Amino acid sequence: MKIRKAEQKDIEGIYRVASSTGKKLKNLQHGFLMDNYESDPEGFKNKFKRDIKLSDFFYVAEYSDNRTHVIVGFIFGLAKDNWLKRTPNWLEDCSFRPNFNMDNLNDYVMLEKIAVLDKYNRQGVGSMLSKRFFKDLKRNGIHDMFEEVIIAPAPNIPSLMFKKKRNLKLAATRFEEHNSKILTTLIYHKKIELDHF
Secondary structure, three states, X not given: OEEEEOOHHHHHHHHHHHHHXXXXXXXXXXXXXXXXXXXXHHHHHHHHHHHHHHOOEEEEEEEEOOOOEEEXXXXXXXXXXXXXXXXXXXXXXEEEOOOOOHHHHOOOEEEEEEEEOHHHOOXXXXXXXXXXXXXXXXXXXXXXXXXXXXXXXXXXXXXXXXXXXXXXXXXXXXXXXXXXXXXXXXXXXEEOOHXXX
């Protein structure tokens, strides 16, 4: 398994992973992405193309054997400025814990998405992607990372468990409208230290 920077040539594989976990009906046992990627394949592929250009932290997990190279997972995050351009009311929409150190918001990356093909779940692919992600954040002098997880209307239990495994701490809650639904999300924070890789 190779973890590497995403390239434009990876779009079909990234989309395949996203569409396997982002469907209209959410599988609460396997985790899910918020969007229904099957509803607009070309639109979402174009969005991933833009995200690869926009993000310094977009990686794929590639499985290779003698005959094939297959994208089996991906992770990407947006630096603070790009995240706030995409979601300009994010800070106002968040209700931070009273004891949360707001200095953690000075320079951060928002982990936008992480997804792995179901066939490769529980094989360490998500952990390998996260390790590379954290390593490059640290290398770029970024010490804070945030990540959201949906808890309502349908809780993403596997995502919550993965955050616990990686020792993320609850920082805030947020309500957001998405496709005419109100979602409740928990925002987790992680301090990026040298011992994370």
